Each structure stands twice: as structure tokens, then as C-alpha cells.
Amino acid sequence: MNRQPILQGGAVHLRPLQADDWDALYAVARDPLLWEQHPVHDRWREDVFRTFFEDALAAGGALVAVHRPSGAIAGSSQFRPCPLDPREIEIGWTFLARTHWGTGMNREIKRLMIGHALARFPRVLFRIGEGNLRSRKAIERVGGRLVEGWVEDGAYQGRPVRHVVYEITRDDFTGGALA
Numbered sequence: 001m002n003r004q005p006i007l008q009g010g011a012v013h014l015r016p017l018q019a020d021d022w023d024a025l026y027a028v029a030r031d032p033l034l035w036e037q038h039p040v041h042d043r044w045r046e047d048v049f050r051t052f053f054e055d056a057l058a059a060g061g062a063l064v065a066v067h068r069p070s071g072a073i074a075g076s077s078q079f080r081p082c083p084l085d086p087r088e089i090e091i092g093w094t095f096l097a098r099t100h101w102g103t104g105m106n107r108e109i110k111r112l113m114i115g116h117a118l119a120r121f122p123r124v125l126f127r128i129g130e131g132n133l134r135s136r137k138a139i140e141r142v143g144g145r146l147v148e149g150w151v152e153d154g155a156y157q158g159r160p161v162r163h164v165v166y167e168i169t170r171d172d173f174t175g176g177a178l179a
Contacts, residue, residue, distance in 0.1 A: 001089065001120040003061035003079040007112040011069065012105055014112055017062035017076060022053060024073040025064065028097045035095075039129040039161040056093065065109055067100065074100045077109055079117065082125050084152060084165065089117050090125045094135075110142045114168055123169040127152060130162040139166045143173070 004016035017025075028034075029052075032044040042048050056062035061079035066072070075096035082088040091113050096106055117124045126144055128135045130151070144166035152163040 001079075001117065004063065005116055007063075007116060009068075009108040009112050011067065011103075012074070012108050012112070013066040013068050014063040014077075014109065015066065017056055017064050019057060021064050021073060025053065025076060028073060028075055029095060031098060033098060037129070037132040037134050039132070039156050039163070042157075052093075062093070063113070065096065065105070067105070074105060075109075077113060079113065082127070084125075084127070084150065088123070088125050089121045090127060091117065092126055092128075106138055107142055110139075114142075114173055118168075118170045118173050121170075123167050126166040126168075127163040128166065130164050136164070136166075143168050145172070 005014070006016075007014040026046065026049055029049045030044050030046070035041050035043045040048065040052075043052055056076070056078060059078065059080055063077055063079075064073055065075045065077065067074040075094065077094035078092060080090050080092070082090040091110070094106070094109065096109075100106075114124050125147075126139050128139060145168070147165040147167050150165040152165070154161045154163070
């Protein structure tokens with residue numbers, strides 16, 4: 001599967017992340033409220049975001065979300081092999097400028113990315129910080145179902161972090177999820 005496709009919707013254009021996207025993407029990411037429920041709650045800091053950005057470039061599955069009407073970079077999302085099972089594909093690391101919250105842009109990004117991934121995989125996974133209720137609600141609104149018993153325990157800055165896993169299957173998607 002091409003993990004850096006160009007995907008186009010009505011309000012969003014997704015394209016591969018490039019090194020020269022740093023300034024515009026960090027302008028979005030430096031908002032502390034984007035990260036307040038995220039396990040890496042200080043990703044708004046330049047040094048922390050720089051590590052995230054460089055990792056995204058190196059991983060090869062990062063996409064930039066461009067708001068088509070304005071041409072402005074609105075956020076980013078990524079495709080990666082799931083570390084819990086590398087035969088599975090994961091969509092994650094998604095963030096959007098608060099000006100695009102509640103506009104349907106996240107739904108459109110997910111619809112485009114899920115449709116692309118399900119052409120190759122029978123399901124798409126989403127690992128979300130257990131306490132990140134905003135992201136959990138967002139994935140549930142687009143048809144994600146919690147995979148019971150599949151969790152990942154880790155740590156950030158010496159604090160425990162637990163991720164839960166959601167899925168959307170090919171049947172869910174063709175059956176009306178994100179329609």
C-alpha cells in the first residue's frame with residue numbers, strides 16, 4: 001500500500017509531508033489546547049514537536065491536510081504499520097487546528113484515509129490514549145469500534161500511558177460508516 005498517497009475530498013487535500021512544511025505545521029501544532037488530553041501533552045513545545053515531525057518524515061506515512069478553500073495547512077495524519085501487529089495498518093497521529101474542529105474536516109480526512117487503506121487491508125486500527133476522550137469520541141463518531149482487551153501500556157516522562165485500540169473494517173466502511 002502506498003502510505004503517502006495524494007487524496008482529495010471536497011474540503012481537504014491530503015499530500016505527503018515534506019521537510020519544508022515545518023513552519024506551517026508547527027504554526028498549527030504549537031497550540032497547547034490541541035494536546036491537553038493527548039498522552040504526549042507537551043507536543044506543542046518546539047523541541048517535542050521537532051522530534052515528532054522528524055519521526056513522521058522518517059517513517060514515510062505522514063500526510064499533510066490542506067484546507068482546500070484557503071490553501072492553508074490545517075493539520076496532519078499518518079499511516080503506519082501497527083506496532084501491536086505489523087500485518088495491520090494504523091491511522092493516527094492526527095491533529096487539526098482548532099479552527100477546523102467541528103467542521104467535518106476530521107471526518108473527511110478519515111474517510112479518505114480509511115477508504116485508501118481498506119483497498120489493501122481488511123480493517124484499519126486506531127491506537128488512542130485511554131484518557132484522550134476527545135479523540136476517542138471523534139473516532140467513535142466515524143464508526144470506530146473499541147477492540148476489547150487490546151491495549152498497549154507504555155510511559156511518557158515517567159508517567160504510565162495506556163492506549164486503547166479501535167477498528168473500522170471493510171464491512172463497516174462499505175456498510176455506511178463515514179458515508
